[in-house]
Amino acid sequence: MNYKWDWGIVFTSDTFNPLLIGLEFTLGVSVICLVLGNILGLAAAMGRLYAWKPLGILVYVYVDFFRTTPALVQLIWIFYVLPIVTGIDFGPVEAGIIALSLNAGAFLAEIYRGGLQSIGAAQREASHVLGLSRIQTLRYVVFPQAFRRVLPAITNVLISLLKDTSLLSVIAVSEITYQITNRVAATYRPLELYTALAVVYFVITYPISLGAGALERRLRLPGM
Amino acid sequence: MTAVSETGVLAVQATQVCKSYRRGVPVLTDVSLDVAPDQVLVLIGASGSGKSTMLRCIAGLETIDSGRISVLGQVVQDVGASGHTSRSSGGFRKGYREVGMVFQQFNLFPHMTALENITLSPRVTRAIPTLDARKSAIELLASVGLAGHETKYPGELSGGQQQRVAIARALALKPKVMLFDEVTSALDPELVGEVLIVMRRLAEGGMTMIVVTHEMAFAREVADRVVYMDAGRIVEDGTPEELFTRPTHQRTQAFLRRIESR
Ligand SMILES: Nc1ncnc2c1ncn2[C@@H]1O[C@H](COP(=O)(O)OP(=O)(O)OP(=O)(O)O)[C@@H](O)[C@H]1O
Ligand SMILES: [Mg+2]
Numbered sequence: 001m002n003y004k005w006d007w008g009i010v011f012t013s014d015t016f017n018p019l020l021i022g023l024e025f026t027l028g029v030s031v032i033c034l035v036l037g038n039i040l041g042l043a044a045a046m047g048r049l050y051a052w053k054p055l056g057i058l059v060y061v062y063v064d065f066f067r068t069t070p071a072l073v074q075l076i077w078i079f080y081v082l083p084i085v086t087g088i089d090f091g092p093v094e095a096g097i098i099a100l101s102l103n104a105g106a107f108l109a110e111i112y113r114g115g116l117q118s119i120g121a122a123q124r125e126a127s128h129v130l131g132l133s134r135i136q137t138l139r140y141v142v143f144p145q146a147f148r149r150v151l152p153a154i155t156n157v158l159i160s161l162l163k164d165t166s167l168l169s170v171i172a173v174s175e176i177t178y179q180i181t182n183r184v185a186a187t188y189r190p191l192e193l194y195t196a197l198a199v200v201y202f203v204i205t206y207p208i209s210l211g212a213g214a215l216e217r218r219l220r221l222p223g224m
Numbered sequence: 225m226t227a228v229s230e231t232g233v234l235a236v237q238a239t240q241v242c243k244s245y246r247r248g249v250p251v252l253t254d255v256s257l258d259v260a261p262d263q264v265l266v267l268i269g270a271s272g273s274g275k276s277t278m279l280r281c282i283a284g285l286e287t288i289d290s291g292r293i294s295v296l297g298q299v300v301q302d303v304g305a306s307g308h309t310s311r312s313s314g315g316f317r318k319g320y321r322e323v324g325m326v327f328q329q330f331n332l333f334p335h336m337t338a339l340e341n342i343t344l345s346p347r348v349t350r351a352i353p354t355l356d357a358r359k360s361a362i363e364l365l366a367s368v369g370l371a372g373h374e375t376k377y378p379g380e381l382s383g384g385q386q387q388r389v390a391i392a393r394a395l396a397l398k399p400k401v402m403l404f405d406e407v408t409s410a411l412d413p414e415l416v417g418e419v420l421i422v423m424r425r426l427a428e429g430g431m432t433m434i435v436v437t438h439e440m441a442f443a444r445e446v447a448d449r450v451v452y453m454d455a456g457r458i459v460e461d462g463t464p465e466e467l468f469t470r471p472t473h474q475r476t477q478a479f480l481r482r483i484e485s486r
Binding site for chain 1: 283284285320321323324325327329331332333334335344345348349376377378379380381393394397
């Protein structure tokens with residue numbers, strides 16, 4: 001190996017400034033998708049567990065479709081095909097948010113469903129004889145317990161989601177992978193720049209994993 | 225043994241209750257049971273005879289196929305022969321408020337402290353201010369011998385302590401009728417006594433109780449009345465004295481022999 005590394009290329013404003021803009025997109029899209037994905041996932045889980053049967057089947061189709069097809073294909077399909085099918089035009093950022101939210105929502109739906117189901121009938125019966133309504137039982141009894149159980153799995157989805165925002169570079173969303181790819185094209189320094197990109201992903205992802213671990217410890221029940 | 229109180233209202237009145245889980249397999253067949261206020265009734269019977277199911281129907285955890293159940297004169301379930309539930313009575317479901325139930329496996333909420341377990345329902349279903357709910361919960365915990373355990377989670381308590389929290393939790397709603405389904409069966413033998421003491425005190429305090437148990441000493445000493453169930457029917461019904469010393473049915477005799485020899 002007589003490749004001459006030139007790390008200076010990473011530490012120039014020509015790399016830094018686009019990277020900062022990219023970070024805004026990466027983090028912004030992640031947060032929006034996380035919120036939307038959770039709402040969707042929770043609604044889907046409840047739909048499958050408690051709603052009218054046909055609605056449950058619809059949810060089932062959605063969840064399984066998005067879990068068994070690649071996120072990249074979903075993204076491209078939503079970006080190129082959906083506008084034609086629906087006649088609604090949306091930009092790459094919107095398409096990205098829709099695709100990643102739907103994708104995360106599908107995984108979260110299964111996680112929430114498993115979590116909700118893992119709280120057994122005994123807890124519901126105890127709630128029932130204490131006069132709690134179904135909603136009160138969900139809110140005070142089932143949910144807090146289910147959330148503790150699914151927290152590690154939700155963390156994994158969140159981390160995947162953050163990393164999957166890199167897919168948006170293929171539809172020219174200006175997130176960090178797109179920015180770095182552009183820089184590579186301009187400088188022919190892929191080794192340094194992609195290494196730096198990997199480090200950036202690590203730096204934004206790792207605290208999530210640490211934070212989730214801390215939250216898990218905080219929520220851990222004494223004696224359990 | 226169907227003594228009626230001065231007001232003439234029975235604590236629990238079950239009339240010809242029939243129940244099956246799967247079609248064709250009857251679990252309760254024409255069970256009629258009148259429980260007077262203040263009465264302590266011990267329900268015994270072999271495994272699968274329908275004791276839990278009977279309690280669960282009274283508590284509203286199961287719907288009955290036919291018959292009628294009232295609590296303190298309020299109809300909670302009334303299913304005619306056609307299988308339709310009559311909801312015309314204003315008392316429908318309201319009577320359930322008067323019923324507390326304690327389970328074999330405690331069923332405490334593991335993510336809440338002893339105090340939170342007890343205050344949850346008073347706060348959210350009766351709109352009792354948190355401070356008041358806490359105050360009565362602390363008193364209730366003391367009354368079941370658990371003063372100082374307020375902030376412990378169920379996982380930090382022994383089985384006997386958990387079951388006493390569960391009793392306190394049910395009592396927090398000031399029920400008129402308490403149902404106990406084998407509440408000492410999941411406990412280590414040395415912890416059974418502390419729960420029975422609480423139940424005995426409750427009985428002495430005038431609580432109407434229906435108790436499913438295999439603790440025959442408790443039945444003998446505390447019960448006003450013992451009912452023996454077999455295959456979904458009430459076979460024998462009398463004072464502890466009558467039932468334990470001169471059971472009239474062969475099945476009852478055989479059951480008691482089996483229990484005593486354990
Ligand atoms: N959820 C259920 N679904 C189907 N069958 C049930 C259900 N619960 C109880 N059974 C059946 O109903 C019958 C009566 O059960 P139940 O639990 O009331 O008996 P039990 O007298 O309380 O018995 P044990 O002493 O074992 O607790 C049994 O044959 C049981 O298998
Ligand atoms: Mg039982």
